[in-house]
Amino acid sequence: MFLEKLTLTNYRNYQTLDLFFDHKVNVVIGENAQGKTNLMESIYVLALTRSHRTPRDRELIKWDEEYAKIKGSTWKRNRSFPLEIIISKKGKKAKLNHLEQKRLSDYIGSLNVVMFAPEDLNLVKGSPQERRRFIDMEIGQIQPSYVYHSVHYHRLLKQRNALLKELQKSPGSDRTMLKVLTDQMIQHGSEIVIRRYEFLQLLRKWARPIHEGISRGLEDLNITYDSSTNVSEDSELSKIVNVYQDHFKDIETKEVERGTTLIGPHRDDLNFFVNGKDVQTYGSQGQQRTTALSLKLAEIELIFNEVGEYPILLLDDVLSELDDYRQSHLLSTIQDKVQTFVSTTSVDGIDHEILNRADLFHVQKGC
Ligand code: ATP
Ligand code: MG
Numbered sequence: 001m002f003l004e005k006l007t008l009t010n011y012r013n014y015q016t017l018d019l020f021f022d023h024k025v026n027v028v029i030g031e032n033a034q035g036k037t038n039l040m041e042s043i044y045v046l047a048l049t050r051s052h053r054t055p056r057d058r059e060l061i062k063w064d065e066e067y068a069k070i071k072g073s074t075w076k077r078n079r080s081f082p083l084e085i086i087i088s089k090k091g092k093k094a095k096l097n098h099l100e101q102k103r104l105s106d107y108i109g110s111l112n113v114v115m116f117a118p119e120d121l122n123l124v125k126g127s128p129q130e131r132r133r134f135i136d137m138e139i140g141q142i143q144p145s146y147v148y149h150s151v152h153y154h155r156l157l158k159q160r161n162a163l164l165k166e167l168q169k170s171p172g173s174d175r176t177m178l179k180v181l182t183d184q185m186i187q188h189g190s191e192i193v194i195r196r197y198e199f200l201q202l203l204r205k206w207a208r209p210i211h212e213g214i215s216r217g218l219e220d221l222n223i224t225y226d227s228s229t230n231v232s233e234d235s236e237l238s239k240i241v242n243v244y245q246d247h248f249k250d251i252e253t254k255e256v257e258r259g260t261t262l263i264g265p266h267r268d269d270l271n272f273f274v275n276g277k278d279v280q281t282y283g284s285q286g287q288q289r290t291t292a293l294s295l296k297l298a299e300i301e302l303i304f305n306e307v308g309e310y311p312i313l314l315l316d317d318v319l320s321e322l323d324d325y326r327q328s329h330l331l332s333t334i335q336d337k338v339q340t341f342v343s344t345t346s347v348d349g350i351d352h353e354i355l356n357r358a359d360l361f362h363v364q365k366g367c
Pocket of ligand 2: 038
C-alpha cells in the first residue's frame with residue numbers, strides 16, 4: 001500500500017500543506033523544530049487515528065485554531081481511496097471513502113504503518129506502558145476486533161476503578177455493581193489477552209531470524225508475555241476467563257483496600273531475552289537497539305503476511321542513530337517494496353543508496 005497524497009489543514013505548525021509522494025522513498029529534510037516529526041506524525045494519525053507522541057488529540061490542532069484536518073489519498077489492492085481525520089475540540093471524526101465511520105475499529109487498518117522513532121529505541125528499556133502501547137497499536141491495525149475490545153475494556157476499567165475508590169471509603173456498601181463490571185471486564189480482557197498471545201507467536205516468528213541476521217548469527221531473541229495473572233500462553237479463551245474469575249475473587253479485599261484494579265491486560269508486560277538473558281536488565285545499549293530494530297522490521301513482514309500488502313514505513317530521525325550495518329539491514333528489508341518516509345536534519349548520516357532513489361522534501365517553519 002502507498003500514501004500518494006497528503007493534505008494538512010491546521011495540523012500542529014502546518015496551516016496548509018499539500019504533498020504528493022513517491023511510491024518508494026521520501027526524505028523529509030529540515031532543521032530542528034521546523035515540522036519534520038509533525039509531518040510524520042500526521043501520517044501516523046491518518047492511519048491509526050492517534051498520535052504516537054501524545055494521547056491528547058487537542059495538541060494536534062494548530063494553536064488558536066478550532067480544528068485540524070488530515071486528508072490522504074492511498075493506494076491499496078490496486079485502487080485508490082481517500083481517508084480523512086478531523087480533530088476538533090469536541091472530538092474526532094474518521095472518514096473512509098468520504099463516509100464517516102461510527103466506530104474507529106471500522107476505520108483503523110485501512111492504512112497500515114510502522115513507525116520507528118528515537119523513542120522506540122527505548123522500547124526495551126522503557127516502562128511497561130510503552131510496551132503495552134506498542135503491542136496495542138500493532139495488533140489494533142491488523143485486527144479491528146482488538147480495538148473494539150480494547151475500547152470497551154478501558155471504559156469498564158475506568159468505571160471499575162472509580163467504584164473501587166468509593167468502596168475503599170465505605171467497604172460495607174453493596175458490591176453487586178462491582179461484580180457486574182468485573183464480569184464484563186473479564187470478557188473483554190480475555191479477548192485482548194488471547195489476541196496478544198496470537199500476535200506474540202507471530203512477532204517471535206518474524207523477529208527471531210531478523211535479530212539473528214542483524215547480530216551476525218550471534219544472538220537468539222526470545223519474547224515472553226509477563227501476565228499479571230496465571231494464564232499460560234497456550235490457554236483457550238474459556239480457561240483465561242476462569243483464571244481471571246478465580247483471581248478476581250481472591251484479590252477482591254486487596255483491590256478494595258487499594259481502590260484500584262490490580263490484574264488484567266492493562267497490567268501485563270513483554271519481556272525480551274537475548275541468548276536467554278533479560279535484555280532489559282542485562283542488555284548493552286547496542287543489544288537493546290538491535291532488539292527494537294528487529295521488532296520494527298518484524299512488524300513489516302508480519303503485516304504483509306496478515307494483510308497481504310506491505311505497510312508504509314515512517315523513520316523519524318532514526319536512521320542516523322543506526323550504524324552502517326544496521327542501516328543496510330533496514331535497506332535490504334525495505335528494498336523497493338515498502339514505501340518509506342525518512343526524516344532527518346542532515347543527509348550526511350544517510351546511506352547513499354537510500355538518497356539516490358528518494359524524493360526530497362524540505363520543510364521550514366511548517367511550509
Ligand atoms: P527536531 O529536528 O528537533 O525533531 P522537528 O522538525 O521534528 O524538529 P516538530 O516536532 O515537527 O519539529 O515541531 C515543529 C514545531 O511545531 C515546534 O516548534 C513546535 O513548537 C511546533 N508545534 C507543536 N505543536 C504545535 C501546535 N499544536 N500548533 C502550532 N505549533 C506547534
Ligand atoms: Mg523531530
